[in-house]
């Protein structure tokens with residue numbers, strides 16, 4: 001038998017004395033060398049994913065109406081889409097273009113890494129609403145790319161479906177009542193009566209097994225809301241939405257003490273950091289993150305996990321194009337605690353007919369099926385979008401005023 005021992009690497013042999021010496025500088029080199037070999041074999045060393053050659057190569061943005069459509073292109077011919085909404089589109093557009101400098105040339109499937117890179121890049125503006133809305137569009141587009149790359153719906157990448165269908169509103173079985181206006185700092189009996197009548201009418205419409213929700217829209221003064229909540233007890237309201245203006249947890253705590261109906265909020269809260277106080281103070285029963293406002297699919301999923309640990313279900317806020325709607329539905333499809341999902345597919349302000357398209361169908365119970373795939377499962381008519389974006393676009397800042405000329409929440 002041939003002796004190959006000469007070719008074998010020499011195994012280091014250490015006696016007891018040597019071992020003691022290994023604590024000293026002489027053996028330090030050996031320890032480092034061994035560590036280097038181990039590191040090379042470790043899965044962690046493969047974090048760059050050398051097997052994947054996909055890279056981000058381009059960005060296109062289209063401003064149409066209240067939305068900036070974002071397309072991220074790759075060297076594999078796969079592109080992902082997202083939308084920026086809930087901000088001045090002129091600002092959203094340039095901010096996405098600016099953020100693109102941080103992700104250009106990167107592997108688009110490193111979604112969490114790229115999210116952190118954008119979030120923590122500029123220490124002074126981290127977490128601000130406008131930054132997070134722009135980042136959400138990019139995050140959603142990256143998930144779209146990942147789903148298309150692996151030919152699977154996004155919810156499969158989020159752990160797989162936790163349900164077979166998604167309960168949505170508005171349907172014949174679920175209605176949300178708006179606050180019917182803005183209010184002075186104290187409502188009148190006539191104001192309360194108007195809201196009570198609308199809630200009663202909604203209950204009659206959906207019947208005893210349906211869902212009635214009331215959206216206070218941060219417009220009803222706390223004292224009036226407490227009176228209203230007592231008056232609507234007989235109509236079994238699923239939740240009161242936005243009972244207060246986000247930003248002061250003490251108002252939510254005060255309302256939670258006085259109101260027996262479940263309270264919901266979250267559409268204007270960004271990232272896990274802004275929902276922690278509601279959960280920690282136990283002053284909210286339902287969380288309503290908006291995928292496009294809270295930092296995209298990555299953050300919405302984290303918010304759902306945080307809420308789950310407090311046994312708080314999600315009722316996601318969702319006014320967006322089919323891109324934003326689909327993104328939110330994919331999260332809803334993959335989380336354990338979902339109450340109901342806001343769903344306005346015909347919202348022409350966002351869903352300009354023919355620009356984005358997603359297959360969906362309501363069933364007899366007021367549910368829709370899981371969102372399609374691969375990726376978000378949304379088709380975009382880019383030539384049409386490009387054509388629409390060439391038309392003059394306008395943005396007007398919203399706002400509300402009380403009778404005395406002072407500024408109101410709405």
Ligand SMILES: [Mg+2]
Nearest residue numbers: 215241242267
């Ligand atoms: Mg709302």
